[in-house]
Amino acid sequence: MTTAAVPAAPARTRSVPPALHRPGLPGTLRSELTKILSVRSTYWTLLAQVLASIGWAVLFCAGTVSHGAGPDFNAAQASLAGQVALGELIIVVLGALVITSEYSTGMIRTSLAVMPRRGVLYAAKAIVFAGVTLTISVVTSFVDFFTGQAILASKHLNTTLGRPDVLRAVLLSAAIVVVFGLLAYGLGAIIRHTAGAITSILGMIFLLPLLGQALPSSWFQAIQRWLPGGSALSPIPSSAPPHSAYLFSAWGEFAVFSGYAVVLLALGAWSFIRRDA
Amino acid sequence: MIEARGLSKRYGDKVAVDDLSFTVRPGRVTGFLGPNGAGKTTTMRMILGLDRPTAGSVTVNGKPFAELYSAMREVGALLDATAVHGGRSAYKHLLCLAQTNGIPRSRVGEVIGLVGLEDVAGKRSKGFSLGMSQRLGIAAALLGDPDVLMFDEPVNGLDPEGIRWIRLLMRSLAAEGRTVLVSSHLMSEMENTADHLIVIGRGKLIADCPMGEFTAAGTAQAATVKTPDDLRLAEVVAAAGGVLERDEAGELTVRGLSAEQVGGLALAHGILLHYLAPARVSLEEAFMELTADSIEYHAKARG
Numbered sequence: 215m216t217t218a219a220v221p222a223a224p225a226r227t228r229s230v231p232p233a234l235h236r237p238g239l240p241g242t243l244r245s246e247l248t249k250i251l252s253v254r255s256t257y258w259t260l261l262a263q264v265l266a267s268i269g270w271a272v273l274f275c276a277g278t279v280s281h282g283a284g285p286d287f288n289a290a291q292a293s294l295a296g297q298v299a300l301g302e303l304i305i306v307v308l309g310a311l312v313i314t315s316e317y318s319t320g321m322i323r324t325s326l327a328v329m330p331r332r333g334v335l336y337a338a339k340a341i342v343f344a345g346v347t348l349t350i351s352v353v354t355s356f357v358d359f360f361t362g363q364a365i366l367a368s369k370h371l372n373t374t375l376g377r378p379d380v381l382r383a384v385l386l387s388a389a390i391v392v393v394f395g396l397l398a399y400g401l402g403a404i405i406r407h408t409a410g411a412i413t414s415i416l417g418m419i420f421l422l423p424l425l426g427q428a429l430p431s432s433w434f435q436a437i438q439r440w441l442p443g444g445s446a447l448s449p450i451p452s453s454a455p456p457h458s459a460y461l462f463s464a465w466g467e468f469a470v471f472s473g474y475a476v477v478l479l480a481l482g483a484w485s486f487i488r489r490d491a
Numbered sequence: 492m493i494e495a496r497g498l499s500k501r502y503g504d505k506v507a508v509d510d511l512s513f514t515v516r517p518g519r520v521t522g523f524l525g526p527n528g529a530g531k532t533t534t535m536r537m538i539l540g541l542d543r544p545t546a547g548s549v550t551v552n553g554k555p556f557a558e559l560y561s562a563m564r565e566v567g568a569l570l571d572a573t574a575v576h577g578g579r580s581a582y583k584h585l586l587c588l589a590q591t592n593g594i595p596r597s598r599v600g601e602v603i604g605l606v607g608l609e610d611v612a613g614k615r616s617k618g619f620s621l622g623m624s625q626r627l628g629i630a631a632a633l634l635g636d637p638d639v640l641m642f643d644e645p646v647n648g649l650d651p652e653g654i655r656w657i658r659l660l661m662r663s664l665a666a667e668g669r670t671v672l673v674s675s676h677l678m679s680e681m682e683n684t685a686d687h688l689i690v691i692g693r694g695k696l697i698a699d700c701p702m703g704e705f706t707a708a709g710t711a712q713a714a715t716v717k718t719p720d721d722l723r724l725a726e727v728v729a730a731a732g733g734v735l736e737r738d739e740a741g742e743l744t745v746r747g748l749s750a751e752q753v754g755g756l757a758l759a760h761g762i763l764l765h766y767l768a769p770a771r772v773s774l775e776e777a778f779m780e781l782t783a784d785s786i787e788y789h790a791k792a793r794g
Contacts, residue, residue, distance in 0.1 A: 226667050226668055226669075228636055229598065229601065229636040230564060230594055230595075230598055230634075230635055230636040231595065232561075232564070233560060233561035233564060233592065233593055234593070235593075236560055236561065237561050237562070237563075237591055237592040237593055241590050241591050241592060241593045242590075242591050244590040245587045245588070245590035245591040246587075248583060248586055248587040248590060249576075249579070249583075249587045252579045252580065252583035252584075252587070253576060253578040253579055254578055255578065315576060316576075319574065319575060319576045319577065320571055320573065320574030320575070321574060321575055321576045323536075323539075323541055323570055323571065323574050324570075324574055324575065324588065324631065325588075325591075326539070326540070326541055327539050327541070327562070327566070327568050327570070328562055328563050328588045328591050328592060328631075328634075328635075329562065329591040329592075330539075330540050330556055330557040330559070330562050331557065332557075490536075490541065490542040490543060491536075491541040491542070
């Protein structure tokens with residue numbers, strides 16, 4: 215084989231070292247961590263989550279101490295229900311923003327021009343979001359739990375991590391918040407609009423279960439364990455079995471919500487990768 | 492090197508880019524010209540893989556953009572200077588871009604110095620003037636020290652000092668052997684910058700030629716005349732396929748015919764000419780003439 219004599223282009227001194235490997239997930243994860251930690255909305259939403267969930271634990275447990283515990287009282291649930299009910303509402307905002315802000319600011323065009331492997335970018339964003347929020351949520355759940363139990367201890371209503379299913383309740387309460395955030399992330403990738411994505415996700419969490427309740431009660435009972443919010447969430451922060459026979463166990467409901475998240479994440483990935491940016 | 496082959500993009504019924512084929516070569520500044528709405532930005536978006544072509548293909552250094560080994564080291568683009576998250580500081584913005592391609596942190600400082608943003612690097616880009624945003628966008632494009640650079644309307648909204656700076660930068664990038672593609676809807680911006688022109692209108696290729704050829708083509712087709720017998724000259728010129736125009740100052744210009752042709756016609760018909768010269772058609776006029784039929788949105792006359 216002969217090589218044609220092609221005049222070589224004049225060599226330019228490079229100001230950047232050559233790539234040792236094809237840019238992919240590791241660098242994009244670093245990039246997304248820089249992104250999420252360099253905007254104020256991250257800190258505001260995470261601070262709101264921490265304050266709301268600890269505030270709930272304090273108020274609810276203090277209320278129980280002064281008014282006494284009812285028959286369904288569960289000490290783990292008393293301290294963790296705020297994390298699930300309020301934390302999730304706040305984290306969906308961050309989950310949606312992480313991706314919709316790229317579209318609303320136009321940053322997505324810059325992001326894709328430096329990392330054209332869209333699947334890598336989509337995954338890196340989701341992983342970094344999940345990692346950051348899981349860290350905060352786990353810490354918050356433990357703070358909720360210990361704060362709540364400290365208050366309940368004055369009336370000896372408290373429980374400990376060593377009791378059956380208590381640690382599970384603490385950890386699943388943190389994890390479910392992240393699952394809802396990922397749901398919002400997937401929806402954000404489909405809708406590409408901050409207000410639209412947040413409204414849709416809140417509609418899903420609030421409105422669907424509410425509409426479900428408007429159905430004849432036998433129908434509602436049959437579907438409530440499958441609804442993406444509402445009473446189906448109640449087994450998760452509790453260390454006791456579900457109070458209703460029409461709900462799955464905490465793990466079962468966790469799997470249902472995770473299923474929704476997987477579906478929306480997959481649809482979001484399809485939209486992110488296939489549609490024009 | 493950027494190569495487009497039969498590149499087309501339609502949005503529903505609307506054709507934004509229609510069967511474009513061109514090659515952008517290294518070592519020179521290529522002006523990408525066309526009226527607003529001609530399809531320049533859409534073409535650039537397809538080069539970057541942001542939009543998928545309806546038909547045809549475009550490659551950078553022989554590969555589709557998404558298949559480049561390290562995108563930032565091969566292509567730097569400034570599409571829209573305001574397309575940044577305004578809540579992020581300039582430094583963090585550049586850092587997060589650099590990290591994707593494993594470009595060292597030290598390079599971020601370098602490009603900030605290169606575009607002169609040292610004093611505001613720690614500030615959120617929300618408060619930046621358009622000129623500062625353009626500099627930030629250019630810094631981002633230069634991060635990977637790429638061989639191919641694309642700028643979409645880079646001087647929009649800049650002051651004369653900023654325009655001069657960008658012009659010199661583009662010339663020096665091309666002189667280093669890089670491929671530089673710069674779009675504009677204003678011909679005048681290209682006069683001292685581009686070596687080569689790609690002109691499009693309504694998504695179609697109108698011209699792809701060196702700068703000199705483009706202006707020469709315009710000059711050949713017009714002549715300035717002075718004559719006491721303008722009515723007859725107008726008839727004769729019209730019969731030969733040209734048109735005689737009179738501007739507000741009373742100056743006569745023949746369009747569509749060269750000065751030699753006008754002289755020949757005048758002699759043949761015995762029309763007295765006091766003055767005859769090839770008209771100096773500015774780039775702007777040549778451009779307007781070429782794209783007149785392809786302007787999507789004609790300005791409506793007032794009143």
